Amino acid sequence: MIVILARASARYQGRIDAELSLGDVCILIRDIESGGDGSVLIHDMQMGIPPRNWMPAGSSMQVTEGGYVFEHEKRGEKLEVWVETIYASQSHYSQLTSKLAKLGAEREFSDRLALQVQLLGDLVLVAREWRTPCGPVDLLCQDVNECPVAIEVKRRAIDPNAVWQMRRYLHAIGEDPAWKDQVPRGILVAPSLQKAAQRLIEQFDDLEFIRVTFDQLKELEVQMNDQQELKDD
Amino acid sequence: MIVILARASARYQGRIDAELSLGDVCILIRDIESGGDGSVLIHDMQMGIPPRNWMPAGSSMQVTEGGYVFEHEKRGEKLEVWVETIYASQSHYSQLTSKLAKLGAEREFSDRLALQVQLLGDLVLVAREWRTPCGPVDLLCQDVNECPVAIEVKRRAIDPNAVWQMRRYLHAIGEDPAWKDQVPRGILVAPSLQKAAQRLIEQFDDLEFIRVTFDQLKELEVQMNDQQELKDD
DNA sequence: CTGCAAAGAGGCGGC
DNA sequence: GCCGCCTTTTTGCAG
Numbered sequence: 001m002i003v004i005l006a007r008a009s010a011r012y013q014g015r016i017d018a019e020l021s022l023g024d025v026c027i028l029i030r031d032i033e034s035g036g037d038g039s040v041l042i043h044d045m046q047m048g049i050p051p052r053n054w055m056p057a058g059s060s061m062q063v064t065e066g067g068y069v070f071e072h073e074k075r076g077e078k079l080e081v082w083v084e085t086i087y088a089s090q091s092h093y094s095q096l097t098s099k100l101a102k103l104g105a106e107r108e109f110s111d112r113l114a115l116q117v118q119l120l121g122d123l124v125l126v127a128r129e130w131r132t133p134c135g136p137v138d139l140l141c142q143d144v145n146e147c148p149v150a151i152e153v154k155r156r157a158i159d160p161n162a163v164w165q166m167r168r169y170l171h172a173i174g175e176d177p178a179w180k181d182q183v184p185r186g187i188l189v190a191p192s193l194q195k196a197a198q199r200l201i202e203q204f205d206d207l208e209f210i211r212v213t214f215d216q217l218k219e220l221e222v223q224m225n226d227q228q229e230l231k232d233d
Numbered sequence: 234m235i236v237i238l239a240r241a242s243a244r245y246q247g248r249i250d251a252e253l254s255l256g257d258v259c260i261l262i263r264d265i266e267s268g269g270d271g272s273v274l275i276h277d278m279q280m281g282i283p284p285r286n287w288m289p290a291g292s293s294m295q296v297t298e299g300g301y302v303f304e305h306e307k308r309g310e311k312l313e314v315w316v317e318t319i320y321a322s323q324s325h326y327s328q329l330t331s332k333l334a335k336l337g338a339e340r341e342f343s344d345r346l347a348l349q350v351q352l353l354g355d356l357v358l359v360a361r362e363w364r365t366p367c368g369p370v371d372l373l374c375q376d377v378n379e380c381p382v383a384i385e386v387k388r389r390a391i392d393p394n395a396v397w398q399m400r401r402y403l404h405a406i407g408e409d410p411a412w413k414d415q416v417p418r419g420i421l422v423a424p425s426l427q428k429a430a431q432r433l434i435e436q437f438d439d440l441e442f443i444r445v446t447f448d449q450l451k452e453l454e455v456q457m458n459d460q461q462e463l464k465d466d
Numbered sequence: 467c468t469g470c471a472a473a474g475a476g477g478c479g480g481c
Numbered sequence: 482g483c484c485g486c487c488t489t490t491t492t493g494c495a496g
Binding site: 001003016020021022023026030036039044047048049051052053090096100105161164168 | 236248249250251254255256257258263269270272276277280281282284286289320325327328329330335336337367368393397
């Protein structure tokens with residue numbers, strides 16, 4: 001990887017046209033020669049999580065008199081960089097890529113809830129990621145009347161889109177011969193609920209929102225483990 | 234800004250828990266002392282547009298024996314970095330932040346189309362961002378029969394979601410007393426169309442897809458300017 | 467300030 | 482490869 005601290009300007013042409021005016025930036029070049037994938041990032045030195053400009057993996061690099069040109073012909077993208085002043089420059093051949101382990105993303109949220117659907121009522125888990133023609137339902141359950149209950153889990157607030165999505169799921173389940181004559185209903189599970197989504201849910205009596213935070217789930221797992229230990233004794 | 238090329242590992246705790254195993258990374262520290270906003274980025278040296286870990290603006294920095302600890306108490310986030318080997322390190326006080334000008338994002342796509350709705354048929358523009366109870370319609374037009382035509386513009390491919398969204402718009406317009414007895418229809422405009430979305434559109438005879446690329450719009454603007462010049466002569 | 471949708475979104479998994 | 486969906490999304494813009 002080559003790192004350059006510089007006063008520079010840039011122009012990107014590809015999916016849009018963008019012009020970056022002269023300023024202090026940090027340019028990261030993941031050139032193939034130094035073990036990189038050919039991607040490029042231009043970060044502002046002062047602020048901003050996302051890069052101001054970038055190029056995808058597989059870009060070619062060309063050094064010009066005034067700076068650099070990066071191109072990705074297959075994707076029709078090009079990034080020109082004009083360097084006015086170089087403050088510092090370093091490069092290093094990278095040999096070890098780290099691995100990132102995440103806990104608490106939506107997948108785990110859903111995993112934990114799958115183990116504890118009884119939290120949401122008298123339910124039994126039937127399937128995870130149950131495929132309908134209009135997309136997969138996170139959790140499909142059955143209630144005491146053996147009616148299907150679709151559960152959509154979100155790590156963030158439920159928005160109106162999620163509610164409409166649920167309606168399509170319910171419609172698809174209603175059409176499915178596997179659930180003939182069983183009236184489906186839906187439960188939206190999340191730490192919070194957008195107001196517009198709440199109004200929407202209230203309009204349908206087969207929909208329900210249940211507030212569950214990740215901390216609550218973690219808490220419950222501890223309790224379950226405790227109970228298990230009591231049993232074991 | 235401080236830039237460090239190093240072999241390091243990290244742990245983030247906040248919105249999730251994340252562990253970054255030992256590897257070659259580029260650490261960007263936008264410390265206040267050197268003109269930064271207090272944000273931190275850890276980029277892999279080999280690959281990946283998004284950073285592996287990061288901290289938002291306003292984080293505090295503490296140098297420890299083995300590395301760094303960044304904290305954002307108000308947001309309850311913390312990033313610990315353990316540095317095993319430093320390959321290179323640089324810092325620079327940033328004084329000039331660049332400005333980024335973008336052309337061709339969805340807003341501009343819609344802007345240009347608003348000037349040329351006749352492209353899509355015998356239409357007259359009535360309103361932009363017309364508010365319905367279920368969200369704003371990009372462009373609302375009238376056809377020769379004075380019937381409302383909702384236009385949804387996407388810079389990327391139309392997906393089934395966009396089609397369902399359009400159906401909700403049409404329903405809302407149909408309910409609106411302002412358009413009493415006028416039957417609405419919808420046009421989805423984009424450079425391309427997903428297959429599932431296409432099947433969906435074919436099921437409704439009040440929906441239509443029109444392919445328009447950004448290049449076509451740019452082209453058309455040039456032509457319009459030419460015609461204007463001819464008139465001026 | 468809050469809510470909401472776009473982003474040059476990227477990235478991952480499923481089919 | 483297309484498609485669907487999550488992201489520590491971030492960011493910008495409206496009400």
